[in-house]
Amino acid sequence: MPTPDFAAHRNALLAALPKDEAVLLLGSPHHLRNGDAEYRYRPDSDVYWLTGWTDPEVAVFVRHGEAPITMFVQAKNREREIWTGFRPGPNGAEDDFGADEAFEYADLPEELPDLLVGIRALHYAFARDSEMDELVMGAIARARRSVRKKGDATPDTFHGLSTLVHELRLRKHPAEVDVLREAARITAVAHTAAMGASAVGVNEFSIDALIDHTFRREGGNGAGYTNIVAGGANACVLHYIVNNQPLVDGDLVLIDAGCEYGFYTADVTRTFPVNGSFSEAQAEVYNWVIRSQFAAIDEARAGRPYTAMHEAACRVLTEALIALGVLEGDVDELLEEEAYKPYYMHGTGHWLGMDVHDVGLYVADGSPRPLEPGMVVTVEPGLYFATDDDDVPERLRGIGIRIEDDILVTADGPENLTAAIPKTIEEVEAACAAGGVI
Numbered sequence: 395m396p397t398p399d400f401a402a403h404r405n406a407l408l409a410a411l412p413k414d415e416a417v418l419l420l421g422s423p424h425h426l427r428n429g430d431a432e433y434r435y436r437p438d439s440d441v442y443w444l445t446g447w448t449d450p451e452v453a454v455f456v457r458h459g460e461a462p463i464t465m466f467v468q469a470k471n472r473e474r475e476i477w478t479g480f481r482p483g484p485n486g487a488e489d490d491f492g493a494d495e496a497f498e499y500a501d502l503p504e505e506l507p508d509l510l511v512g513i514r515a516l517h518y519a520f521a522r523d524s525e526m527d528e529l530v531m532g533a534i535a536r537a538r539r540s541v542r543k544k545g546d547a548t549p550d551t552f553h554g555l556s557t558l559v560h561e562l563r564l565r566k567h568p569a570e571v572d573v574l575r576e577a578a579r580i581t582a583v584a585h586t587a588a589m590g591a592s593a594v595g596v597n598e599f600s601i602d603a604l605i606d607h608t609f610r611r612e613g614g615n616g617a618g619y620t621n622i623v624a625g626g627a628n629a630c631v632l633h634y635i636v637n638n639q640p641l642v643d644g645d646l647v648l649i650d651a652g653c654e655y656g657f658y659t660a661d662v663t664r665t666f667p668v669n670g671s672f673s674e675a676q677a678e679v680y681n682w683v684i685r686s687q688f689a690a691i692d693e694a695r696a697g698r699p700y701t702a703m704h705e706a707a708c709r710v711l712t713e714a715l716i717a718l719g720v721l722e723g724d725v726d727e728l729l730e731e732e733a734y735k736p737y738y739m740h741g742t743g744h745w746l747g748m749d750v751h752d753v754g755l756y757v758a759d760g761s762p763r764p765l766e767p768g769m770v771v772t773v774e775p776g777l778y779f780a781t782d783d784d785d786v787p788e789r790l791r792g793i794g795i796r797i798e799d800d801i802l803v804t805a806d807g808p809e810n811l812t813a814a815i816p817k818t819i820e821e822v823e824a825a826c827a828a829g830g831v832i
């Protein structure tokens with residue numbers, strides 16, 4: 395089972411962390427679904443990335459010194475463990491999760507002021523949780539009082555986590571890429587099964603359920619974000635998640651779904667014919683979207699600005715709109731006017747990792763940042779023609795197509811992590827013809 399190299403993450407963070415700065419990460423709270431029923435707990439991405447810890451009530455403090463990694467974790471509790479399961483406790487945090495020193499979570503307010511002495515700048519997700527902000531500010535105030543006469547530093551500067559931690563998360567360690575590969579493998583099984591099982595009259599929710607079932611059956615945590623299963627013109631609603639309409643003969647169905655495995659998620663979209671064969675108009679639009687995706691993927695190269703992928707996609711999609719009889723004029727002028735916007739209104743991709751829209755800045759020093767090996771991006775162009783848009787030829791109305799893959803930037807060029815999922819018209823029609831059960 396692929397697992398991130400958490401020790402490598404800790405070493406990278408300590409190597410990047412200036413001498414008199416510290417990082418404080420706090421776990422996600424439990425969320426109630428309704429009444430006293432809780433949602434399944436999902437750890438905070440930063441905490442997991444650094445430690446592998448998956449339980450609630452956790453804080454991680456990182457600074458240079460004899461014990462660089464201090465963890466505060468759920469106390470052992472024999473009674474609670476009968477109800478909710480094993481707790482590693484502070485000893486477990488030291489033995490198995492990389493803590494140099496560990497305390498019970500309840501000790502955080504007491505211990506934090508001492509840890510902050512000598513620290514000039516604190517990296518912390520401030521303004522996210524007001525209760526935690528209060529705890530941190532209180533600890534800083536106590537640290538200041540304690541050093542008034544000695545003159546030691548206490549934090550007078552805050553950095554959000556984007557400055558340091560998220561810059562590290564943006565560049566994936568090879569072990570993280572292996573985790574993403576497993577998420578991609580499971581996602582491929584699910585999309586291929588969905589193509590086989592879709593048929594006229596099948597409800598979107600049945601396909602939705604098949605995807606969830608496949609994600610879990612193959613060892614994933616489940617969907618990394620809410621599945622989109624959109625038949626026909628529902629595909630033109632970009633975040634269509636109600637997924638409750640029957641699939642109609644002659645329509646396409648757009649599925650945007652990615653499996654989360656080991657807290658890393660894939661993010662894939664495929665669009666295929668409900669009845670198994672593309673109509674002429676559908677095939678025409680589909681092949682243009684594929685062409686635009688290839689052009690964009692080809693820009694996922696080290697050294698190219700992040701925006702080059704979108705620009706390449708928009709150029710091909712503008713050519714498409716001219717060829718399809720939707721737009722008229724010169725490609726460059728139409729690009730300048732963003733004439734494609736009514737039919738292609740979203741970006742071409744985003745960072746991908748533990749979070750589906752993963753952390754990391756898109757702009758550095760005022761310009762689009764250059765891609766680097768180890769970054770993972772989605773490339774997801776599309777074309778959407780609303781049913782009631784009188785400006786487009788009638789044969790195109792109601793067609794919504796998006797194609798999305800997950801691309802690893804390597805020193806040798808782009809690597810498509812989700813290449814195993816049927817994509818060309820021939821591959822998709824073959825996967826539809828293969829049949830399947832729900």
Ligand SMILES: [Mn+2]
Nearest residue numbers: 661772774798
């Ligand atoms: Mn996406």
